[in-house]
Amino acid sequence: MSQVPTSWFLLLSAALFVLGVAGFLFRRNIVTVFMSIELMLNAVNLSFIAFTYQLNRVDGHQVDGHLYAFFVMVVAAAEAAVGLAIILTVYRNRGTLNIDEVDSMKN
Amino acid sequence: MQLWIVPLLPLAGFAINGLFGRRFSKSLVNAVAIASVLLSFAWVLRAVYGLGDLPTPHVEHYFTWIRSGSLDIGCDFAVDRLTAVMLLVVTGIGSLIHIYAIGYMAHEGGYYRFFAYLNLFMFFMLTLVLAANFAVLFVGWEGVGLCSYLLIGFYFDRRSATNAGNKAFIVNRIGDFGFSLAMFLIFANFHSLDFARVFAQAPAAPVGTLTAIGLLLMLGACGKSAQLPLYVWLPDAMEGPTPVSALIHAATMVTAGVYMTARSWVIYTNAPVAMHTIAIVGIATAFFAATIGLAQNDIKKVFAYSTVSQLGYMFVGIGSGAFGAGIYHLVTHAFFKALLFLGAGSVIHALSGEQDMSRMGGLRKKIPWTFWTMAFAAVSIAGVWPFAGFYSKDAILIAAYQQTPWIYWLGVFTAGMTAFYVSRAMFLTFFGEYRGDRHPHESPPVMLVPLAVLALLSLGGGYFLPVPEFLRGVFHAGESAENPALMAVSVTAGLAGIALATLMYLYKPGMADAFAGRVSGFYKLVYNKYFVDEIYDAAVVRPVVAGSREVLWKAVDTAMIDGAVNGAGAAAREVGGVLQRIQSGNIRSYATWVVFGAVMLIFAMGLAGGLIR
Numbered sequence: 001m002s003q004v005p006t007s008w009f010l011l012l013s014a015a016l017f018v019l020g021v022a023g024f025l026f027r028r029n030i031v032t033v034f035m036s037i038e039l040m041l042n043a044v045n046l047s048f049i050a051f052t053y054q055l056n057r058v059d060g061h062q063v064d065g066h067l068y069a070f071f072v073m074v075v076a077a078a079e080a081a082v083g084l085a086i087i088l089t090v091y092r093n094r095g096t097l098n099i100d101e102v103d104s105m106k107n
Numbered sequence: 108m109q110l111w112i113v114p115l116l117p118l119a120g121f122a123i124n125g126l127f128g129r130r131f132s133k134s135l136v137n138a139v140a141i142a143s144v145l146l147s148f149a150w151v152l153r154a155v156y157g158l159g160d161l162p163t164p165h166v167e168h169y170f171t172w173i174r175s176g177s178l179d180i181g182c183d184f185a186v187d188r189l190t191a192v193m194l195l196v197v198t199g200i201g202s203l204i205h206i207y208a209i210g211y212m213a214h215e216g217g218y219y220r221f222f223a224y225l226n227l228f229m230f231f232m233l234t235l236v237l238a239a240n241f242a243v244l245f246v247g248w249e250g251v252g253l254c255s256y257l258l259i260g261f262y263f264d265r266r267s268a269t270n271a272g273n274k275a276f277i278v279n280r281i282g283d284f285g286f287s288l289a290m291f292l293i294f295a296n297f298h299s300l301d302f303a304r305v306f307a308q309a310p311a312a313p314v315g316t317l318t319a320i321g322l323l324l325m326l327g328a329c330g331k332s333a334q335l336p337l338y339v340w341l342p343d344a345m346e347g348p349t350p351v352s353a354l355i356h357a358a359t360m361v362t363a364g365v366y367m368t369a370r371s372w373v374i375y376t377n378a379p380v381a382m383h384t385i386a387i388v389g390i391a392t393a394f395f396a397a398t399i400g401l402a403q404n405d406i407k408k409v410f411a412y413s414t415v416s417q418l419g420y421m422f423v424g425i426g427s428g429a430f431g432a433g434i435y436h437l438v439t440h441a442f443f444k445a446l447l448f449l450g451a452g453s454v455i456h457a458l459s460g461e462q463d464m465s466r467m468g469g470l471r472k473k474i475p476w477t478f479w480t481m482a483f484a485a486v487s488i489a490g491v492w493p494f495a496g497f498y499s500k501d502a503i504l505i506a507a508y509q510q511t512p513w514i515y516w517l518g519v520f521t522a523g524m525t526a527f528y529v530s531r532a533m534f535l536t537f538f539g540e541y542r543g544d545r546h547p548h549e550s551p552p553v554m555l556v557p558l559a560v561l562a563l564l565s566l567g568g569g570y571f572l573p574v575p576e577f578l579r580g581v582f583h584a585g586e587s588a589e590n591p592a593l594m595a596v597s598v599t600a601g602l603a604g605i606a607l608a609t610l611m612y613l614y615k616p617g618m619a620d621a622f623a624g625r626v627s628g629f630y631k632l633v634y635n636k637y638f639v640d641e642i643y644d645a646a647v648v649r650p651v652v653a654g655s656r657e658v659l660w661k662a663v664d665t666a667m668i669d670g671a672v673n674g675a676g677a678a679a680r681e682v683g684g685v686l687q688r689i690q691s692g693n694i695r696s697y698a699t700w701v702v703f704g705a706v707m708l709i710f711a712m713g714l715a716g717g718l719i720r
Contacts, residue, residue, distance in 0.1 A: 033694075103692035107524050 006058070009050035016043035030087050030097045034080075041076050045069040110167050110184040110237055110380070113194065116147040117229035124226065124466045128219025140222035144205050146441060148198035155191045162580065163187070164303065166239050173242070177298055185239035185302070189581045192434060192574060193236040193366055196441050198357045201229050203557040207352040207449050210554035211456055221348065228254035230429035232359055236366060241290050241300040244367065248286070248331065251360045252279050258351040259344045278340040282330015282364075292316065306373040314378060321374050321381025322671035325388070328364030334422060335392045338415045339640060345407040349452030350720055352407060357414045357448050358441040365421040365437050367531035369430045371442035372582055376428065386426025386507065390514045390521075393419030395637075397524040401531070402623075402634040405462050406451045408531045413488070414444055416525060420503055423514060430505030430582045431575030436499035442568045443496055445485040446561035447529075450481035453550045453558065454536060461543055464532065474549045480562040485533050487565040489526035490601040497598065498569030504597050505590050519600045524606025531619075627689050689711045 003077055016039055023036030052065035120143030128136050163364050164187035173180040186194070205225060212221055228251060235247025253360075260272030290300065296316055297305045309317060328334070333341035344356045355361070368375065368385065375382040393416045400412035415439050424433030435718055457474050471478045487494035490501070500522060508515035541547070549555075575584070611619045625628040632638070689700070 021698075021702055025702065026693055099694055102694070 006050050006054040009053075010047055013043045013047040013050065016040075016046065026097050028100060030090065030099050030102070032100055034083055038076060040082070041072055045072050048072075048092065108157055108165065108167070108186070109150075110186060111169060112150050113147050113154070113198070114233035114237065116143045116150070117226040117233065119143060121223050121230060124219050125223035128223055131427060134645060136219045136222055137660075140226055141202070141205050141209070143226055144198065147233070148202045149231065150418065151194045151198045153464040154186065155195065157189075158186060161186065161188050164190075164239075166303070178298055180240060180242045182243060183239035183301070184237040184243075186237070187581055188578055189366075189369065189434065190236050192438060192578065194233065196231050196675050197229070197359050200441050200445050200561075200720055201232075201354060203560055204350050204354040204358070204368065204445065204449065207353075207452070207554050207557040208348075210551045211350055211452050212348065213551075215348070217261065221258075224254055224257050224261070225351070225354070228258070228360070235363055239302055241293060241302070241305075242372075245286065245290065248327075248363060248367075249283070251355070251363065252276065252283075252331070254342065255279075255325060255355050255360055258355060259347040261347050261351065265346070268346040271340075271346040275340040275344050278337050279330045279339045282327045282337055285326025285330070289327065292320050292323065296320075296457070296616055302370065306371075309373045309452050310377050311376070315375050317378035318381045321371070321378040322384060323367060324371055324374070325381065325385055328368050328422075329388065330364070331367075332364030332418045332422070333392075333415050334359050334364070334388050335420065338392060338396065339643060341415055342408055342411040345405075345411050349376045349407065349448060349455060352411070353445045353448035353452065355639035356411070357444040359627035360567045361414065361418060362437045362441070365418065365425060365433055368425045369434055369582075372425075372430045373394060375425070382426050382428065383511075384426070386423050386511065386514055389419045389422025389424075390414065390427055390507075390517050391419070393423065393521045394517055394524075397521045397528065398633055399636050400528040401524060402630060403528075404464050406454065406464050406467070406532060406536060407462055408446070409464075409528060410444065410447050410451060413447070413525065413529065414440075415689055416521065417444065417488070420500060420518065420521075423507050424516060425512040427503070427514070429503060429507040429575075429584075430431075431578040431584055432499065432502035435502055435574040438572065438574050439487070439495035439565070439568050441498040442561055442564040443494075444485040446480060446484035446540070446558060446565055447488070447552070449558055449561065450477050450484065453477040453554055456545060456550050456554070457547045458545045461545055464535040465539070466543040467536045468539040468543075469537070471537040471548055473541075473547040474578060476549060477558065478554045480555075481537075482533065483562040483565045485529045487569075488529050489605055490522050490597055491526075491605075492594075492598055493566075493570055495565050495567070495569035495572075497601075499574075501594055501597055502575055505593055508590070510591055519597050523600035523604040526601040527608045530605045530608030531612055534608060538613055539616065555636060689701075 020036045020040035020043060022040075023039065024033055027033055027036065048065045048069045052063055055061045055063045055065070087097070090102060094102065098103075109475060120139050123139050124131070126134055128139075131139070164185045166183060166185040169182045169184070171179065172182045205222075208221070208225065212218055215221070231247045231250025231254060233247075236246055238244035238247060256272045256276040259275055260269045262268045293305055294300055296312055297308045299305055330337045341356060341361065345352055347356070375385070396412045396415035396419065400409050400416060403409045403412060417436070421433045421436050421440070424430070424436055453474065454467065454470065454477060457470070457477065458467065461467065483494070487496040490497045504515055504518050504522075507518055578584075611622070635641075691697075
C-alpha cells in the first residue's frame with residue numbers, strides 16, 4: 001500500500017467525480033442520473049479516506065475524516081430509498097423516465 | 108377584609124353573561140346579573156360594618172403590578188370613609204337600577220349583552236373607587252369610559268347612537284390627556300403614585316407644581332364629569348337605554364371626576380388658584396347648562412342638562428374647599444337624578460318609546476306611581492326643605508358664600524332655574540291634556556319598587572345621611588357653618604322657580620309660548636344649545652377631518668407610504684422578472700449552473716492562492 005502515492009487515489013477520485021458530473025449532465029434517464037449522483041458521492045468518499053490516510057499515517061496529525069465517509073454512506077442510503085421511491089412514483093404517474101419531460105414545477 | 112370580592116362579583120357576572128348569556132333564558136341572565144351586584148352590595152355593607160370607624164384608610168396590597176426603576180405600582184385597594192360612601196352609592200344605586208332594568212329591557216333585543224355590559228361597568232366603577240393609587244384609579248376610569256361607550260352605542264343599528272358613543276369616547280380622550288399628564292407630573296415630583304405617599308408629601312411641594320397638577324387633574328375631571336368645555340358628550344349620551352342614563356350618566360360614572368378631585372383634596376387646598384378655577388368652571392357649567400335645560404323638549408335631554416348643571420354644583424363645592432359638601436351633593440344627586448331618569452324611563456316605557464314632552468301631558472292619572480315618585484325627586488332637586496337636595500345644595504352654597512359671594516348669588520339664581528325647568532318637565536309630562544296617540548300603561552312592579560326606594564332616599568337622604576359630618580375626618584374639615592338667612596334665600600329661589608313654572612305651564616299654558624316669542628332670539632339660542640356643537644364642529648371637527656383627508660390621507664398615506672410600499676413591491680417584481688429565466692424547471696440546466704458555479708469557485712480560489720496559505 002505504502003508504495004501507492006496518495007495523489008493517485010485523489011486522481012482516481014477526481015476522475016470518478018467528473019464521470020459522475022458528466023453522467024448527471026448528459027444522461028436523460030432518471031435512474032442513470034441517480035446512479036451518477038451515487039458515483040459522485042463515492043468519489044468524495046474516496047478522497048476523504050485518502051486525505052485521512054495521508055494526514056494520519058504519513059504526516060502524523062489526528063484527523064477523523066474517514067468517519068465522514070460513513071456519514072455520507074448513511075445519507076446516501078437514505079437518499080437512495082427516498083429517491084427510488086420518487087422515481088417509481090414519477091414513472092407510475094407519467095409513464096416516462098426522461099428527465100427533460102419532468103419539469104412541471106416550472107408552471 | 109377581602110375587598111377584591113367587591114369588584115370581582117360583577118366581573119364574574121359579566122364573564123358568565125357575556126360568554127354564555129346568549130344561550131341563557133332571560134330569567135337566568137337576570138339572576139346572574141342581579142345576584143352579582145346584590146352580593147357585591149352585601150359585601151360592601153359587611154366590609155364597611157366590619158371596618159368600624161375607619162380613622163385611617165384600610166389598605167390591602169394584592170400584587171405588584173408594575174416595577175420599573177423607581178416606579179413601583181401595586182394592585183392596591185383601600186377603604187376610607189370617602190371610599191365607603193362611594194361604594195355604598197355605587198353598589199346600592201347600581202342594584203336598584205339593575206332590578207329596574209329587568210322591567211325596562213324586557214322587550215329589548217340584546218338582553219344578555221346589556222346586563223353583561225352593566226356588570227362590567229360595575230366592576231370598573233368599583234375598581235375606580237377602591238383604588239389606592241392613581242394608576243389603578245386610571246384603570247377604572249378608562250374602564251367605565253369603555254362601558255359608557257358600549258352602552259351609549261347599545262342600539263348599534265341606530266346611526267345617531269353609534270355617533271354619540273364615539274363622541275363620548277373621543278371627548279373623554281381630551282380629559283384623559285390631562286389626567287395622564289397630571290400622573291406624570293405627580294410621579295416626577297413625588298416618585299410614587301400611591302395616594303398615601305403623594306398626599307403626605309404634597310404640602311411641602313412648590314405651589315406652582317401643585318397648581319399645574321391640580322389644573323391637569325381638573326381637565327381630566329371636566330371630561331369625565333361633563334364640565335365646560337367638555338360637557339358636549341353627556342346630552343348625546345342619552346341615546347343609550349334609560350337605565351344606563353340613570354346609572355352611568357347621572358348617578359355614578361359622571362361623578363367620578365368629583366370623586367377624583369375630592370380624593371386629591373390635599374393638592375387643591377395647597378393650590379388655591381387651581382381650586383378657585385374649579386369653582387369658576389363649576390358655577391359657569393351649572394349656570395350655562397341650566398339655561399339650556401329651560402328650553403329642551405326631549406324629557407331625557409332636560410335631565411341630561413340638569414345633570415351637567417348639578418355636576419357643576421359639585422365642582423363649586425370642591426372649588427370652595429367644601430369637599431364634604433361636594434360629595435354630599437354627589438350622594439343626594441345620585442338619589443334624585445337616578446329617580447328622575449328612572450321615572451323618565453317609566454314614562455317612556457308607558458308611552459312605548461315616546462320621549463318628546465310636547466306629545467305627553469295628563470299622565471298623572473294614568474301612571475300615578477311614576478308621577479308621585481318623580482314628584483319627590485323634582486322637589487328634591489329644586490332644593491325644598493326637608494328633601495335631600497336642600498341639604499346638600501345648601502351646604503355647597505354656604506361654603507361658596509364664604510369663599511366668593513358672586514358664585515353664591517349665581518348659584519342661587521341657577522337653583523331657581525333648576526326648580527323651573529324640572530317643574531316645567533313635570534307639568535308638561537303629567538298635567539294638562541294628553542297630547543299623544545299612544546295608550547299609556549303603568550310600569551310593572553319590578554320597575555316601581557326601585558322608584559319607591561329612591562323616592563324615600565330623595566326625601567330622607569339629606570337629613571338621615573349627614574355625609575359632610577361623616578367625612579369630616581377625611582378632609583380635616585372644621586365645623587360647617589350654618590346660616591339661616593342664606594338657607595331662606597336659596598329655598599325662596601327654588602320655590603320661586605316652581606311658582607313661575609306653575610304659572611306659565613299650569614295656569615296660563617299659552618304664556619310660555621308668548622314669552623318665548625317675545626325673546627325669540629335668545630330662545631332660539633338656548634333651544635339650539637348655544638350652537639356649541641356647531642361651533643365645535645366648525646372649529647375642531649371639520650379642520651381635523653379636512654387635514655386628515657387632504658394632508659394625512661392624500662399626501663402622506665397615498666403618496667409617501669403607499670408609494671414606498673408599492674415601489675418596493677414593484678422593484679422586487681422587476682428583479683424577479685429577470686431572475687425567473689434561470690428557473691427553467693429543467694433539472695439538467697440547474698445542474699449545469701451548479702457545475703458552472705463550482706468551477707468558478709475553484710477558479711476564484713486558484714486566483715486568490717488557495718484556501719489555506
